[in-house]
Amino acid sequence: MVKRSPHFSTLSQADLFVEIPRRVESFRKKNPHVHLVNLSIGDTSQPLIPPIHEALVKEAHQLGTREGYKGYGPEQGTQELREAIAQIVYRHQFSSEEIFISDGAKCDIGRLQLLFASCSSVAVQDPVYPAYVDTSLLSGKKIHLLPCLKENGFLPDVEKIPSVDLLFLSSPNNPTDAVFTRDELTYLVRWAHKEGTIIIFDAAYASYITDPTLPHSIYEIEGAKEVAIEVGSFSKSAGFTGVRLGWSVVPKELCYEEGTPLLRDWDRLVSAFYNGSSRISQKGGIAALTKEGLEGLSKQIGYYQENAQILKRALSEKGYAVYGGHHTPFLWVDFNKRNSWDLFSQFLEQAHLILIPGRGFGPSGEGFMRVSGFGHREEIFKGIERLSCISLQSL
Numbered sequence: 001m002v003k004r005s006p007h008f009s010t011l012s013q014a015d016l017f018v019e020i021p022r023r024v025e026s027f028r029k030k031n032p033h034v035h036l037v038n039l040s041i042g043d044t045s046q047p048l049i050p051p052i053h054e055a056l057v058k059e060a061h062q063l064g065t066r067e068g069y070k071g072y073g074p075e076q077g078t079q080e081l082r083e084a085i086a087q088i089v090y091r092h093q094f095s096s097e098e099i100f101i102s103d104g105a106k107c108d109i110g111r112l113q114l115l116f117a118s119c120s121s122v123a124v125q126d127p128v129y130p131a132y133v134d135t136s137l138l139s140g141k142k143i144h145l146l147p148c149l150k151e152n153g154f155l156p157d158v159e160k161i162p163s164v165d166l167l168f169l170s171s172p173n174n175p176t177d178a179v180f181t182r183d184e185l186t187y188l189v190r191w192a193h194k195e196g197t198i199i200i201f202d203a204a205y206a207s208y209i210t211d212p213t214l215p216h217s218i219y220e221i222e223g224a225k226e227v228a229i230e231v232g233s234f235s236k237s238a239g240f241t242g243v244r245l246g247w248s249v250v251p252k253e254l255c256y257e258e259g260t261p262l263l264r265d266w267d268r269l270v271s272a273f274y275n276g277s278s279r280i281s282q283k284g285g286i287a288a289l290t291k292e293g294l295e296g297l298s299k300q301i302g303y304y305q306e307n308a309q310i311l312k313r314a315l316s317e318k319g320y321a322v323y324g325g326h327h328t329p330f331l332w333v334d335f336n337k338r339n340s341w342d343l344f345s346q347f348l349e350q351a352h353l354i355l356i357p358g359r360g361f362g363p364s365g366e367g368f369m370r371v372s373g374f375g376h377r378e379e380i381f382k383g384i385e386r387l388s389c390i391s392l393q394s395l
C-alpha cells in the first residue's frame with residue numbers, strides 16, 4: 001500500500017481561500033436571492049492595461065504563425081525578461097543569471113523549500129500570507145511563529161527572533177500592510193549574517209509602497225546578497241493573477257553553510273521541475289516594465305489605493321479601529337479579540353458582506369478582519385452601504 005505523506009497531518013486547517021468559498025457557497029444555497037458584496041478579495045479586478053494586453057495578443061498571434069511559432073523556452077525564463085527585471089526592478093544590481101522567471105511568487109515559495117533540508121527550522125510572521133507556513137509544513141520543516149501585534153506596528157519583535165535556518169519576511173505584509181523600515185531590515189540582515197540564517201523576502205506588494213524612505217527590496221540593504229533570496233510577482237502590480245508571472249532572485253554570493261552556492265542548486269532544481277513560464281505571459285511582463293507600462297500600472301495601483309482609502313474613511317467614521325491601507329490595498333480591522341470566524345458569519349448573514357477572518361492568517365490574526373480594496377469602485381461603495389446594515393455595537 002502507498003503511504004500518505006505524514007506532513008499533511010501537520011497542516012492545521014483547510015486552506016483559507018478554499019474554506020471561505022465553501023462557507024459562502026453554503027450560504028448562497030440557503031439564500032439564492034441574496035446579492036453578496038465581496039470585500040474579501042485579494043485578487044485584482046481591473047482589466048490589463050492596453051500596452052500589456054497588446055503585447056499578449058501580439059505574442060499569441062505570432063505563435064499562431066509558421067514563422068513566429070516557438071515551443072519550449074529556457075526553464076529559467078527568456079533572456080529578454082530576465083534582463084529587463086535585472087535592469088529595471090533591480091537597477092543593474094544583478095546579472096540576468098541571478099533572476100529566475102516563474103509562474104508566480106506562490107509557486108516559487110513552494111519550490112524554494114526543496115533547496116533546504118527538511119530538518120531546517122523556519123520562522124514566519126504571524127499573521128501572514130499562509131503559503132510560507134503551508135509549504136514549510138508540507139516539506140517537513142519546524143515552524144516558529146513570530147507574533148506581529150498592534151503594539152509593535154504589526155511587525156515582529158526583531159530582537160526576539162529565535163535562531164532559525166530560514167526566515168520568511170513579507171513586506172508589505174498581507175494581511176496587516178506593515179512594512180519593514182530600512183533600519184529594521186538592516187538589523188535583520190546583520191542578524192542573518194551572525195546566525196547563518198537565509199531570509200526569503202516576499203516583495204509581492206513592493207510596487208504599492210509610496211513612501212520613498214521605505215525599502216522596496218531587501219537588496220537595498222547592504223550585505224543582503226549574502227543572506228537573502230527575494231521573490232517578486234507581476235500579480236498585484238500588473239494584474240497578472242490569472243496571466244501568472246513572477247520571479248525569484250538568487251544572488252551568486254548566497255551559499256549554504258558548506259559553501260555551495262544556492263544559485264547552482266536553484267538552477268538545477270528549476271530545470272528539473274519547471275518547463276519555463278508561458279512565452280505569452282513573459283512578453284506581457286516585458287511590456288509591464290516599459291515606460292508606458294510602468295506609467296499605466298502606477299495609475300492602476302493608485303485606483304486600488306484610493307479604494308482602500310475610501311473604505312478606510314468610511315470604516316473609521318463608523319467607529320471601527322482600522323489599520324493599513326497604505327502599502328497594500330488591505331485594511332486590517334481590529335475587533336478587540338472577538339472570534340473572527342464568528343464575525344465572518346455575522347457579516348455574511350446580517351450584512352451580506354464577505355470579509356476575511358484574521359485567524360485564517362495565523363493565531364495572532366484572531367480578533368481582526370481583513371477588508372480589501374481590490375474590488376471595483378462600485379463594489380466598494382456597495383460594501384460601505386452594507387456596513388450600515390450592521391451596527392458595530394451588535395458585533
Ligand code: PLP
Nearest residue numbers: 104105106129174204233235246
Ligand atoms: N505573496 C503574497 C504576500 C501574496 O499576498 C500573494 C497573493 O495574494 C502571493 C505572494 C502570490 O503571488 P503570485 O500570484 O505571484 O503567486
